[in-house]
Amino acid sequence: MVHALLAALAIAAPNITAKLDGFSQPCGSAVAGKYLYVDSYGSGVLHRVDPATNRVVRSRKVASSPCGLVAGAGSLWIEDYAQNAILRVDPATMKLKKRIFVGKKPWDVAFGYGSVWASNAQSFSISRISARKQKVVKTISLDGSPTCIRAGAGYVWAGIQNADFIYRIDPRTNAALKITIGHGSELCVDPHPDGVWVSDDVAGTVTHIDLAGKVVATIEAGKGPADGTRGPDGLEWIPNIGDGTITRIDPATDAVVDTIHVVTGPFVARTAFGSVWVGDFKGTQLWRVTP
Numbered sequence: 343m344v345h346a347l348l349a350a351l352a353i354a355a356p357n358i359t360a361k362l363d364g365f366s367q368p369c370g371s372a373v374a375g376k377y378l379y380v381d382s383y384g385s386g387v388l389h390r391v392d393p394a395t396n397r398v399v400r401s402r403k404v405a406s407s408p409c410g411l412v413a414g415a416g417s418l419w420i421e422d423y424a425q426n427a428i429l430r431v432d433p434a435t436m437k438l439k440k441r442i443f444v445g446k447k448p449w450d451v452a453f454g455y456g457s458v459w460a461s462n463a464q465s466f467s468i469s470r471i472s473a474r475k476q477k478v479v480k481t482i483s484l485d486g487s488p489t490c491i492r493a494g495a496g497y498v499w500a501g502i503q504n505a506d507f508i509y510r511i512d513p514r515t516n517a518a519l520k521i522t523i524g525h526g527s528e529l530c531v532d533p534h535p536d537g538v539w540v541s542d543d544v545a546g547t548v549t550h551i552d553l554a555g556k557v558v559a560t561i562e563a564g565k566g567p568a569d570g571t572r573g574p575d576g577l578e579w580i581p582n583i584g585d586g587t588i589t590r591i592d593p594a595t596d597a598v599v600d601t602i603h604v605v606t607g608p609f610v611a612r613t614a615f616g617s618v619w620v621g622d623f624k625g626t627q628l629w630r631v632t633p
Contacts, residue, residue, distance in 0.1 A: 353599050356631050360629070362628040365380065365621060366383070366387070367383040367384035367621075370410050371614065372412050372418060377433070378619065381409065386403050386408060388436055391628070406424040406425055409610075412458075415456075417439070419431075419458045423447055428441075428458060430476060440476050445469055448460040448461060448462050448469070452498060456473055457479075457513065461489060464487065466486060468484065468518070480516050484518060485505075490530035492531050494534060498513055499538055501528050501529045501540065505527065523551070525545040526542065526544045528542055529542065529567075530567075532571060532572065534572055541570060542567065543567055546564065546565055546567065546582075546584075547562055558596065563580050564585045565583075566582055569610040574618070575590075576593070577592060578590070579618050586606050588611065588631070589601050605627055607625065617631060617632040
């Protein structure tokens with residue numbers, strides 16, 4: 343206990359490096375080349391951010407209501423919730439190259455193992471898209487409504503809304519394993535070799551599980567913990583959309599290091615260019631936070 347407390351005290355509080363305006367419910371973000379790309383759920387616009395100047399250098403309308411965003415195989419892949427599609431966008435031109443229809447209301451998108459993965463919230467399924475063929479090659483049925491989806495640590499992981507379980511999908515076989523966490527709404531997942539951090543937006547907790555699905559620890563977070571990231575400082579950063587904070591957790595000890603106040607509605611946090619970037623899903627700003 344003393345060791346954990348001393349370790350927490352030794353970690354400096356992060357700095358607000360920049361506050362960028364001009365977004366409309368900024369949501370997902372991804373790195374392609376020397377830029378960060380951020381989509382606005384409220385306006386359907388994709389923004390290119392230059393991290394060298396902390397300025398938006400280009401914006402282009404790409405979808406009706408995009409949120410999930412990931413880079414892979416030379417493209418940006420954007421979830422369009424309203425149009426039931428995953429969009430392939432050329433990062434150089436920011437133009438739409440392919441619209442791939444999936445299930446109903448895709449919540450999020452991930453890239454890994456040669457594929458793009460879409461979580462279809464109202465179809466209770468995952469669509470696996472071949473990045474090379476640019477079409478759905480497998481639909482994986484689930485027992486619940488999938489939300490945040492991430493690829494990492496050898497598997498694809500999907501959070502489930504209003505349920506006490508998540509799914510671990512084996513990309514070699516497409517087999518989906520249900521992992522019971524024990525709370526009421528396992529919304530988001532963040533996988534790493536040292537485990538998976540599962541955010542429960544109803545219970546206000548983050549559960550650390552190992553890769554086999556065993557619960558290691560359950561940690562009290564803020565109100566409405568959502569889509570987290572492993573920060574450049576090695577800590578787990580969990581945005582709490584309900585109270586405008588980020589909870590930082592030491593993954594080695596599962597201890598809360600601190601809780602920092604950021605934007606009004608932090609929903610998605612991503613690590614890029616030595617910082618954590620978090621948008622205000624209730625507003626118009628994107629913040630760059632540097633440990």
